[in-house]
Amino acid sequence: MLHPYAEIPELSDLQVGGPLVRIPMQLDVPFTPRVRAIVDTVEFQRLRHITQLGLADRVYPGATHTRFEHALGVFHNALRYLWQLGKDPRFSQVVDTHQAEVLMVAALLHDLGHWPFCHPIEDMGLAELPPHEAFAAEFLGPGSELAAALEQHWNIRADEVLDVLTPKTDSPALRLMRSILSGPIDIDKMDYLERDSLHAGVPYGRNFDRSRLIQSLLVNEAGDGLAISAKGKTAAELMVFARYVMFSEVYWHHAVRSATCMFARSFYELHRQLDLQSLFRLTEYDVIRELQRQAVGTPVAPLLEGLFGAKRRLHKRVIEFTADQSPELYRALAGRPYAETVEVGLQLLSALERLTGRTLAATDVLIDAPPVHKEVEFRVEIYDPKARVYRPLGQVSPVVDALARTQFDDFVKRVRVFAEPDLARILKDRYDEFVRELEAAACST
Structure with missing residues (x-):
């Protein structure tokens, strides 16, 4: 029986070979003329100049891979998902060939609107920030090279792609397409876990069987999302x-978070004097140069110098705790608006000046706390063919159930206080007094 998507050139090439581009690890990504037409646009090429993990390379030197590489990996996953799901009549009857191609393009363009250091900047929730979805719409707007490439080579309108990336309408097909792009077992996570792990030089994100997982994909009971078979x-x-381990050991590694915290505070202090619409169109290198230029003579200049200057100098961890270790203090600091966290830090700084008898700079102490938004929970159905029933994976898996019973963010995303290295040594020697002052500052703000 002919596969329902067999006429899609990239899916055909995935099976029999054809023009390709190779990305780590040894992935052959179909690179047909119409894929090249998208990749060669100025809008897509900017992703070459935006790293995937931002400041993680201050700790993991190899983690300099780009969103360009990641986008190709997600596109490759989209092809593999579609080939597998096309074997499920419930999927192919809902998602036609044109919609499958729209999903392929959306996968390739899913990070189109991201700017340099997008995640630490967005985590602050500043009112002045343009949403990165708006940037995606602009890069796909009328007159753009990218929109023209979609129309000419794919017969796809830009608004069709944007509707997958930023929902405006609803249909069973769109719900299925969106669950592939953003859900518990989506093509984005499937790529970034392995790719980030590879470039960071750690094994954690590669310790699962991607092929087996993809081969088990099917449509869930409601017909509006993905499920997996028992195998x-x-x-x-x-x-x-x-x-879980990648968040614990890489994304929320204490030194990565120190660098992220230093960057976030610098951006927070400078953002009102920046033209954000122009800044976010720059390369990562040029964003750094502009921030350093704007920071001259300000309290955040030493932070940016420690991050991007000739000598790496990160703030040191004084204390860290999760929700189960210090529940009251954790609740007092986690999930607060960023401006309030800054205010708590300034209150703490004043108390520490009295405690140490030293005059401290406004950025000598920084509080890093989980942002307001939570991570997507891992909720997916597993189909038992013998009993012909769908059940939540957490009900049949002790591993998933154990992680589900403890809120992912509360355990992995710790509250930490960082301090300038010399000050950090002093505070560690006066740890009990420091904790009392932290508790007082958290409760009074």
């Missing part, structure tokens, strides 16, 4: 654990 249970468990 993919172990692979799904390992993916859940891989994500």
